[in-house]
Amino acid sequence: MQDMLVKLYDLPDLHPMEQKMDHLGIVVRPALAAEKSIVVNWVRERFDEGWASEAEICFSYQPISCFIAIKDQCILGFACYDAAYRNFFGPTGVEVSERGQGIGKILLLKSLVAMREQGYAYGIIGGVGPAGxxxxxxNATLIEGSDPGIYRGLLSIVPPI
Ligand SMILES: CC(C)(COP(=O)(O)OP(=O)(O)OC[C@H]1O[C@@H](n2cnc3c(N)ncnc32)[C@H](O)[C@@H]1OP(=O)(O)O)[C@@H](O)C(=O)NCCC(=O)NCCS
Known part of the structure; x- marks a missing residue:
């Protein structure tokens, strides 16, 4: 899993995507502290314990470094930054049935804008799956030699003997 680099000073315009989300009735905003359990459990149920742990960390910062996409009181997707390391984007995920509508992209771009607003010129996407x-x-580019990166030697849950 390689890392990727993003130019935070050269991000695409978010307006057309925000308009599309408005049209679809989808709200994309930072998560609130009161939503911590709901969001972390949602991530654990759909993805895994490691991502849930990373999402949980985001709720210990102010501002909370986790965006969520919501429609009709349901979470459709989430995106974290500053979770594994400072200035790292991820983890992120969209409900399977809601993929392909631009939700993943707006969650990513809103997070990258937040990273830029913290003063970073470049952002890192940590341990990517879908580089495409x-x-x-x-416009992220792969960081040469970044695999194995920060997750080398990661502990995983081993079933009891
Ligand atoms: C990756 C993921 C977040 C994308 O979410 P999504 O809402 O389906 O993506 P979007 O609809 O915003 O896609 C934006 C663009 O990226 C493209 N795209 C989406 N997934 C892609 C993939 N796996 N490979 C290449 N392109 C992809 C879309 O075709 C779209 O292109 P367009 O702008 O020309 O229409 C989602 O597939 C997911 O949750 N995957 C499982 C979890 C995961 O892998 N997370 C990332 C870990 S690093």
Whole structure:
């Protein structure tokens, strides 16, 4: 899993995507402290314990470094930054049935804007899966030699003997 680099000073315009989300009735905003359990459990149920742990960390910062996409009181997707390391984007995920509508992209770009507003010129996408998504959505480029990166030697849950 390689890391990717993004130019935070050269991000695409968010307005057309915000208009599309408005049209679809989807709200994309930072999560609130009171929503911590709901969001972390949602991530654990759909993805895994490691991502839930990273999402949880985001709720210990102010501002909370986790964006969520919501419609009709349901979470459709989430995106974190400053979770594994400062200035790292991820984890992120969209409900399977809601993919392909631009939710992943707006969650990514809103997070990258927040990272830029903290004063960073470049952002890092940590341990990517779908590199094509990040290339397309944010012109991200792979960081040579970054695999294995920060997750080398990661503990995983081993079933009891
Ligand atoms: C990756 C993920 C967040 C994308 O969310 P999404 O809402 O389906 O993505 P979007 O609809 O915003 O896609 C934005 C663009 O990226 C493209 N894209 C989406 N997934 C892609 C992929 N896996 N590879 C290449 N391009 C992809 C879309 O076609 C779209 O292109 P367009 O702007 O030309 O229409 C979602 O597929 C997901 O939750 N995957 C499982 C979890 C995961 O892998 N997270 C990332 C870990 S690093």
């Amino acid at each position: 998504f990040y290339e397309k959505a944010a």
